[in-house]
Amino acid sequence: MKKHFLIFLLSCLIINVNAQKFYFPKAYYADSISLSKNIPNLAKQVLKFYKEADQSVYQDNAFRLRIVAQQYDEALKSIEIYRSLQKSSDAKSNGAIGGQFEVFIRTKIRQQQTKESFVVAFKPTFAAKQKTLNANSKLMFEEYFEINLNNIKNTLKNLLENISSDSLNLTVARQICRAYNSANVYANILPIGKPILLAEEKRDFIINDSINIKTREGILISAIIVRNKKAMLKQPTILIFSIYNQSQDKNRAKLAALNGYVGVIAYTRGKKTSPHEIEPFEHDAHDAYEMIDWISKQPWSNGQVGMYGGSYLGFAQWAATKKIHPALKTIVPQVSVGIGVDYPMENNVFMSYMLQWIHYVHNSKETDFVDFGNFEHWYATFYKYYREGKAFRTLDTLEGRPNQIFQRWLKHPSYDSYWQNMRASKEDFAKINIPVLTITGFYDDDQLGARHYYEQHQQFNPKANHYFVIGPYNHGGAQGHPSSELRGYTIDSVANIDISVLVFDWFDFILKGKPQPSLLKNKINYQVMGSNKWKHEASMAKMNNDTLNLYLSAKTSGEEFLLTTNKGASTTFIPQIVDFTNRADSLQTIPGEEEILSDSLNPPNLANSLVFTTQAFQKSFDINGALVGNLSLSINKKDMDVLMNLYEYTADKKYHWLGHYLTRASYTKNRSERQLLIPNQKENIPINNAFFTSKRIGTGSKLVIVLGPHKSPHWQVNYGTGKDVSDETMQDAQVPLEVKWFTDSIIKIPIYKF
Template sequence: MRYLFIIAITSLLLSCKSEQQQYHFRTLTEDGKSYEILDSVLIKTRDGAQIAAMVVKPGEIKEPGTSILFHTVYARHDDIKRAKKAADKGYIGIVSYTRGKAWSPDDPIPYEHEANDTYDVIDWISRQKWSDKRVGMYGGSYVGFTQWAAAKKLHPALKTIVPSVSAAPGIAEPTENGVYVNFHYPWFHYVMEDKYLADSLYSDWQRWNNLYLEWYKKGTSYRSLDSLDGFPNREFNKKLDHPVYDNYWQDMMPYKEDFAQIDIPVLTTTGYYDGGQIGAMYYLKEHMKYNKNANHYLLIGPYTHFGAQSVPDKEIGNYTIDPVAQINITETIFQWFDHIFKDASRPELLKDKINYQVMGTNSWGHASSLKEMNNDTLRFYLNDKVSGELFESTFSGKQQHLSLSRQKEEKRSYAEQEVDLADRRDGKQNNYFSPFVINETLTLGNGISYVTEAFEEEFEMNGSYLGELKLSINKRDLDCSMVLYEQTPEGKFFKLTLAYVGRASLAKDKSKRQLLTPGEISSIPLGNVRMSSKKIGKGSRLVLVLNVNKHPHAQINYGSGKDVSDETIADAKTPLKIKWYNDSFIEIPIRRKQ
């Protein structure tokens, strides 16, 4: 018996030894710097898949060191530069890939296995002789998601994450508040048709725009996109099979009580003009909701999706950001790692949990929570009375807004909107798109605009507007959009953040569709609205553009009550008629001068 025990222990030790000796570092000297590099590593997961990875150590460090992990689906041939950057900062830089990417022999599968695979990668790192059993993670978009996937079941070696502009499958990708958005369609080809990236296919915007226009003009089902294209898109279609936030999505990342056990420090970065802000803020809010002691910091400013994970552009949509907003976010991230792993001071900009740049003031604000960003709230009702305030419409000349009123009307009334969902003529789209931050004219997209009175004193708008739409329709569902602007005394329109897009039937519960009853008044709460921060000047007004979605760049909800991906133009039948009631309201979080 003792002999068998010795044999078993010896076999285990030999197995561990062979795993650690399987790869040998090579030395590289470049630009006066020395690196120790492991190329073409394959890490075996518990279910038998193989994860491709590379490791770069600083040449001058011989003791076990701390690892900075970047786990991505975006496999590129020059990814060693990213690992070297971590090594240049005194860490062991590691880039690992979604299963099936780079030199992994498996089939590429984004999203589904990242929670388990990142755990196994971190476990492998922690068992290496060169590791001090401490790992930090960073990166943006999909790489932000992989960090939250890793946090679903925390490995003891994972000590901090720095997710930027994080994807949140089922919450913000490929849907936003329940509405599928077309630009995700070619993304699956981009990451799955090649062991690296199908750049030429993905960047063929003419092809994709032609596809969307063909689908829009023909009125075929959303599920038919790949049939029209003549190129199967299996993974996209799989996502269409899960139109609500069900177990399929919940298993990919922390869900509800999972957030309670995330007790490591987190730094989130995102931007007011970041499409990924919905996901980034979802994680932050859920973390703070379920873990009252969450050690979670936020850095947010007037940044786009790419700017908020690296170095922001100085100009966004013809708006020049304030000088204090022109920071190097990558450097801030490594300062954070030095704070966590080397006992350095916290990055200077992170003076409190919530750190936000107030556009138009050349200053940063700092608060202990999202709630503490504000000291007042302005509620405005969507009044159907004409405001008398003229404005220049982009396509229709002089127009008048309806009113955003501080007082609720005693008598219920409504503004009526009719949308023929079958009408595909030019000029008949209902679209919220506006490419600029500062606009000389207001793009209505066949929607309705509401305006406040001019403000008598300046204040800061800080945070996400909330509210509730009271409406009745002659169908069973609709998708709507809202965009909030500051209208300056000079008549320009400053877009405060990207549009809100949402599905009425999922507004109360994203995991269960609740269809509307035709002809009855329904209350639709606004959730997952992007936040912003800006000084609203004296004499300015707020303008809200409200609309229904009908355009070639997102799913069209015909209101039949069927799975929206299966609806066609034949389900449009009679035009959609909406009554927007005057007890609908939005609430604007503000900070007044003390």
């Protein structure tokens, strides 16, 4: 009831705010002159009424409104407040945020003081701003001048054409002012700023941005090469091997050049100017070797190559270690895709997102941001598949574009040789003796992949020189600048580090003999959320001094079942029935979406799940690592997908999501070989590849586990027939799934007691 009341109250507030009307007849925007004359007053009126609970969002809009209102001093103050709310660890990098708008404002202020033209006033203002920025933030600042002005103008044009009344509500008025600000600022600064930056680029760098490199087999690999003109000697090379052909790539190569390296961006086969078929993942091991070989023979190379990058780029580095070229001296894989492990399937459960991603990289030789970002289309497709109970294999035809790569991947639901051959084998891992720095996050979608490579390297090469860094970062944050807030949690100040600085400090350490990065005090470096401290251990095994053993209990406390430290009887169970023909939950919170739960009265109540909770803890302790254990259960079918979410429920009645475990029951004993369950027979389902976290659990907190069969539009639906899950449909779900969760199920949580 409380949720419904809050939603009703919020809607009333929105209605009341938007009830304010702003007179803005068509004559005010009939042409550009009329618009520029009348819109400052509109912005002033909007500022009187505009409010936001989130100060970051408010200041982001406020400084733009104040520019339009020609309140330049106040706009500068809003930009500074907005930057401070981003909480970057690097003040100079932070200064690049909104830098293009700052230059425009300061140019306008200078004009007022000197009566100079905009062009004359702009140049010294632009130069002064550049001097305040370090190498990384300067490149970030330069990217603002790569904006497509026509797209910005069209956004404003579309907003104005859709006005149907002489009166605007607050939301529409704010949107129009914001769009006008962008169009006006960029129309003024791009014609002046871009030529300056191009001249500086020609002055400082030697750039080959469309080179094709031929392998010994005649394959053409497209690449960008950037060298610093000031470099007199041969240099090490930093290589990024990527499938994402995008405008900022040249700047990534320039960043390497500014840090004392040759920067090379090489693209996977078929991308940019390469004429071949685009086949993600399949040829990267071979092509990366060829690229490194070519680099090592260039007159500007000193024979040393380092690689870095995140997600697919992290995978590409591990592919390059399948056969290590002698010139490859180190890799820094960030948030690495674990092919066949966490993408395109997580613990053997295929994800709907894989089709969206395939089009992202496969539609053209560029990167199709427009198609990828059409979330309304993609979510409509996923939900249509789910509501209608279609076979997962038909998702591409349902979307309207049959796709051979999607179908190819679905032929390999096991972690078989198709996936294994794309990356290092155990024999290859045993030979990886170069230093490695792995970076990932507690909230990284590819954390399982990053950990998989680390664990394989440790298992097959006990002397591996491998450092591991993990903190409260998501997929993007672990590749650059961490988000200060994730799912309602404000990260500790010590966690707010610049990942790019760490990466280049590592390269300087390995390739130039400079000091080891100060964060890397041991092989395992992890930030304990809630402690404001980093901890450092020689191995993951040494992160904890105890294990919290929890058992499912049939006893209840209110609507929740208990998690106890006492093992239950092997014959006692909690029954659960799930109707897989019922798709009403497609309108509710879907398990696995990892949304923050912040209701202060009610526990997590996710569809098709049971909630288990401990008693409140009397002493604080740390959780460091991933939960393991064993689920004892029986079902009336041959298979099911299991989802477990772990939360801390604090003494002040807030939920903090700590991680999840998603798996296909028939693959838990061996991800390479499916072993179907025997209907109505008690089975043991190992918990062996859950998400890793590190969090201080406070006094008075409880641990909450939300457990149940997995059923979501964003993943395959496993109906339990034992057939290939991609071929199952809702017709296979006429008999509801019956689960017995036995109370000898054990969940082991690694902890550190003080």
